Amino acid sequence: MKGGPLVISTLADGLTRQIEAVSDTLSETLFEPVIRLGVTGLARSGKTVFITSLIANLMDRGRMPQLVAAADGRIEAAFLQPQPDDTVPRFEFETHLAALTGPDPHWPESTRTISELRLSLRVRPKGLLSGLQGPRTVHLDIVDYPGEWLLDLGLLDKSYAEWSDSMLARIAGRASAQDYLGALGGVDGAASHDEGQAQRLAQSYTDYLQKARIEGFSDCTPGRFLLPGDLAGSPVLTFAPLPALAAAPRGSLYREMQRRFDAYKSQVVKPFFRDHFARIDRQVVLVDALGAIHSGPRAVEDLRLAMADILSAFRPGRTAFLARLLGAKRVEKILFAATKSDHLHHSQHARLTAIMDALLRDARTRADFAGADTQALALASLRATTEDTLTHDGRQIDCVRGRLLDTGKRAAFYPGDLPTDPAQLLSPARKGAASWLEADYEVMNFAPAALILKPGEGPPHIRLDRAAQFLIGDRL
Known part of the structure; x- marks a missing residue:
């Protein structure tokens, strides 16, 4: 039966783990x-x-x-x-x-x-x-x-096409993604796979992920692109999202990207889940x-x-x-x-x-x-930080004081008033607004x-x- 040995091996491994889990549970309960x-x-x-x-x-x-x-x-x-x-x-x-x-x-x-x-x-x-x-x-x-490893668990439920579609939709309007999206402009996923092209796309996508993390975005998957360790340069980290194809021929760039995405799930994500x-x-x-x-x-x-x-x-x-x-x-x-x-x-x-x-x-x-x-x-x-109340333009402002990370000097900081109704933030966020209309919110790095x-x-x-x-x- 095709795939039989792998299934039997996985079942045996799972059975062993279940026995170990039961043993651990009994030991923990009794001792x-x-x-x-x-x-x-x-x-x-x-x-x-x-x-x-x-x-x-x-x-x-x-x-x-x-x-x-x-x-x-x-x-x-x-x-x-x-x-x-x-x-x-x-x-x-x-x-x-x-x-x-x-x-x-x-x-x-x-x-x-x-x-x-x-x-x-x-x-x-x-x-x-x-x-x-x-x-x-x-x-x-x-x-x-790392948090990126947790986000990667969501990939277990997704195909390469689903992941590609969702990522390309999310990054479409981001300035930090324009170099990668521009690189996609001349790419034909149905054309024969070229390793040099695959490496350039993977590097461009990794560069985007680095920028996205700095900008405060959270959907930085695959997480090992940012923390490659000893996998750096390996085929399992050499793929990127591509626009969907109705039918990708064998040997095509799209099929190879799809194969590497599946290998990433089975050889990187699944072992972390299991172990x-x-x-x-x-x-x-x-x-x-x-x-x-x-x-x-x-x-x-x-x-x-x-x-x-x-x-x-x-x-x-x-x-x-x-x-x-x-x-x-x-x-x-x-x-x-x-x-x-x-x-x-x-x-x-x-x-x-x-x-x-x-x-x-x-x-x-x-x-x-x-x-x-x-x-x-x-x-x-x-x-x-410590808390303080200052007078500014005739009104009392609740602020915090701390030692600034970049200069070491102590300073008072007022980040702006968060809204009492969360919908004032979540609603424009869902609608894709580019900025907050009624307020600015600042952050300060304290030591x-x-x-x-x-x-x-x-x-x-x-x-x-x-x-x-x-x-x-x-x-x-």
């Missing part, structure tokens, strides 16, 4: 529970800072009142242990924490590949069991991976919503579509067979967190949360999503502030404890 928390972020969202601050604040819980187990005093200890996956690089927690809290604080280098860390919590039970059982150990395995993503229990997706708002309506619409693509990766449905085949767990909770809320005065935090709620609600509808428990939240992993931490206190943050309660509180 020491394990929570695998996936952490990823879209462009410039502060993923490394989030993980570093979360670990530091779980180890020293003085600033975690919204984490119920910490507020109740039931977490007796938290300590780092060797991670269970020996082939995955360790998240460099100590190095990153030193960068944030040292005498010359600075933002740590962002991670560009997958990494992992295990934090173990010794927790006393509550309720009737508290007098009958002693403390138990709960392991939190934090898996850090890492399929084992995640909880997921947090960090979003630079303020950066998207500053970039304009098209970036906000792109963020909404990216969130829908992400939810599609978690959606029960067409990918459910693949998930069952590979022994995947079901992700129980997904948090979409708007970072850098310390760039706003607290009087605007509710508005940022409402915008995130609206983006998530629309994304859920677009993805036809009915799966994990989802929530949106505005937070700051590390608070880098981390010098810290003097008391014993038992982690780094200052905004709502990191609420994020932790949503993600892991029920398992503590």
Whole structure:
């Protein structure tokens, strides 16, 4: 039977993984529970800072009142242990924490590949069991991976033609894509494949993706084009979207691009799903919503579509067979967190949360999503500013103060008023408006502030404890 050995091999591999999953579940239930928390972020969202601050604040819980187990005093200890996956690089927690809290604080280098860390919590039970059982150990395995890899999971459900059509439609009006779209002008997908032409198109498309990420767009797929690692220059990364053809002949450029797209899914995306993503229990997706708002309506619409693509990766449905085949767990909770809320005065935090709620609600509808428990939240992993109120043109303005990243000088910053009604942003975004009509929203890059931490206190943050309660509180 054609394809028989591959199917049997995949079934056997899936069966082995299911047996391992059952064994792991029994071990965790009877002995020491394990929570695998996936952490990823879209462009410039502060993923490394989030993980570093979360670990530091779980180890020293003085600033975690919204984490119920910490507020109740039931977490007796938290300590780092060797991670269970020996082939995955360790998240460099100590190095990153030193960068944030040292005498010359600075933002740590962002991670560009997958990494992992295990934090173990010794927790006393509550309720009737508290007098009958002693403390138990709960392991939190934090898996850090690039946001582009998460967006790539949506490709598993798409053909090359569907992906090409959607990408070409999205980038049609973007100035940063004009060089690539111009290069497509003289391309005949039905003509014989020419490797030089394929490489030029792939490089031009990669150049566009680099520009798009800088401009704040989120739909930067395939993600490995931006983070190629040892795949750089390989055929699996040498393709690009082409206009649809009714029938592409054998040996044509279109057919070869299609073949490489399928190889990318099977040889790059699917192994990540199988080896890492399929084992995640909880997921947090960090979003630079303020950066998207500053970039304009098209970036906000792109963020909404990216969130829908992400939810599609978690959606029960067409990918459910693949998930069952590979022994995947079901992700129980997904948090979409708007970072850098310390760039706003607290009087605007509710508005940022409402915008995130609206983006998530629309994304859920677009993805036809009915799966994990989802929530949106505005937070700051590390608070880098203080708040102030200034008088300008005879009126009081709520602003923030901080140390500027480029000059090191302290400055006050007022980004503009976010609307109370999220529709004032989402409506022009859906309509493809080129700019905001009634307001401008600015962003400022702040450096981390010098810290003097008391014993038992982690780094200052905004709502990191609420994020932790949503993600892991029920398992503590």
